[in-house]
Amino acid sequence: MSLNGFHRVYGSHPLHLLTLVAGFALFGYVIATVKPETLWNTNVWWQSIAVWFAAAIIAHDLVLFPIYALADRLLTANRRSVANVPVLNYIRVPALGAALTLVVFLPGIIEQGAPTYLAATGQTQEPFLGRWLLLTAAMFAASAIAFAIKLVLSHAKSTGPQKRTAHNAEPAD
Structure with missing residues (x-):
């Protein structure tokens, strides 16, 4: 396979792939060498946080990023536009907002730590899911309204005011 073929299939230079493989080999x-049980220290709280942070980075880069990159690739494969207005960003932006708010409020949505939350606030975590769904619906609705406005403006721009041509102009007196 030529370098151009490799770049087309992989998306980057072969040195990038080599660097990734070396990094994962070093991590392994x-x-x-260190053993996973030594990474979890209940006496020193910050070490546990560092391990969770590193695990979150790895989970994002190895699991989540390929999933949403594939979803975006599928969206961009069929570049659709209605009346010369591209649809993609009107789907992409609220989907990103919904995903980010899901990640931020996931413990409340799945009611993780419900007894602690109840003891601290005197409230339950039941409204979290409904509020997240309403927020997601509002983001998609706002995006749909923005898309509709853009469609109307695009249609008005394309038709424009009817210009008088030379053959239908009134003769000057």
Whole structure:
């Protein structure tokens, strides 16, 4: 396979792939040498936070990023536009907002730590799911309204005011 073919299939230079493989090999070596149980220290709280942070980064880069990159690739494969107004960003922006708010409020939505939340606030976590769904619906509705406005403006711009041509102009007196 030529370098251009590799770049077309992989999306970057072969050195990028080599760097990733080396990084994962180093990470595997560290885990095998240090042993995972030493990474979880209940006496020193910040070490546990650092391990969770590193795990979140790895989970994002290895699991979540390929999923939403594939979803975006599927959306961009069929570039649709209605009356010369591209639809993609009117779907992409509220979907990103919905995903980010889901990640932020996921513990409340799945009612994780319900007894602690009840003891601290005197309230339950039941409204979290409904509020997230309403917020998501509002983001998509606002995007649909913005798309409709853009469609109307695009249609008005394309038709424009009817210009008088030379053959239908009134003769000057």
